[in-house]
Amino acid sequence: MxxxxxxxxxxxxxxxxxxxxxxxxxxxxxxxxxxxxxxxxxxxxxxxxxxxxxxxxxxxxxxxxxxxxxxxxxxxxxxxxxxxxxxxxxxxSPERKFGKYVPKKEPDEVEARNASERKTVTALVNALLSIVGAGVATWWAADKTGWRNEWRVLFALFVAIVVAIAEAGLYLIWQSRRSPMKSASQTRRSIAAARHKKEDDISTLPGPDIxxxxxxxxxxxxxxxxx
Structure with missing residues (x-):
């Protein structure tokens, strides 16, 4: 040094x-x-x-x-x-405050995250389309019953809410299954960060001049x- x-x-x-x-x-x-x-x-x-x-x-x-x-x-x-x-x-240098080391993500990890984000967006869009489609289909089907428009609107909203609740439940189940995978990935990154910090501590220590x-x-x- x-x-x-x-x-x-x-x-x-x-x-x-x-x-x-x-x-x-x-x-x-x-x-x-x-x-x-x-x-x-x-x-x-x-x-x-x-x-x-x-x-x-x-x-x-x-x-x-x-x-x-x-x-x-x-x-x-x-x-x-x-x-x-x-x-x-x-x-x-115990008085120094060193920033937390964030290891660089592996290419396969980046690709997996991007794929997960695409799946999440797709799932949300599909859920939204399902809710809107269910409401519109119910409105159209209720026209055959001879109901007044007020009742048709209420019935369509009720069906849309039921579909929304079902979609939300499915989304939560899907997210809960992804959590263990994310935890394992974070654990690997924490181990890599700890290993890098240990190597940094050794490398920053001045070599003995003997x-x-x-x-x-x-x-x-x-x-x-x-x-």
Whole structure:
């Protein structure tokens, strides 16, 4: 990650990280000490800049830094100040509000949605035609009964209402059968969004700037202790 991007990142100042940094002000060079001291005050800040941790990590790997850490009582291990150890158990930029990721829909899902919309429109048009047709047919058939126009209108409206209720019931049944299919599709998209978010969280975490030390046993033990 570039320095410009790293300078914009903050790291959550967890209790174990604060405890690891607390002994350092008396050991650090003046420039690093002035950068770290504000974040060790009370009340404890919620975050600490990534650059501050990176500079401390780089200093701990120098000859002077390693000697200063060893001179502390009790001695401090340089492996405790690698970026891996410092960032363990922390959150990158917890103050930021990231938008919810909406995964791109698959072509077959888009086609299925379009087909579903066409079916819905067709069903509504058919229902409307059925209602109007039933009313008109009833009006025409009632003409053979010799009823007055008022009764013919009322009878046609009654039949149209009955047909409308039937069409509404059929539409609700059809919609209820589609709901499980929509729920399954939304579940797949939620899983994809969660997977993408996890990958983003890993990719946004700055890579540790460390050099091989050959002391894997001590560093592994230190990481286990911090967890």
């Amino acid at each position: 570039s320095n410009s991007n790293a300078s914009e990142l903050n790291i959550s100042l967890e209790p174990h990280l604060w405890d690891a940094l607390a002994p350092l002000p008396s050991l650090l060079p003046p420039a690093l000490k002035s950068g770290l001291t504000p974040y060790l005050s009370n009340p404890k800040p919620a975050t600490i800049p990534y650059n501050v941790l990176q500079e401390i990590s780089q200093w701990s790997r120098t000859t002077a830094g390693s000697a200063s850490l060893q001179s502390h009582r009790p001695p401090l291990q340089p492996q405790s100040y690698t970026m891996i150890a410092l960032l363990a158990g922390t959150t990158t 050099k091989p030390t050959g002391k894997k046993t001590n560093e592994t033990a230190n990481l286990r202790q911090r967890r």
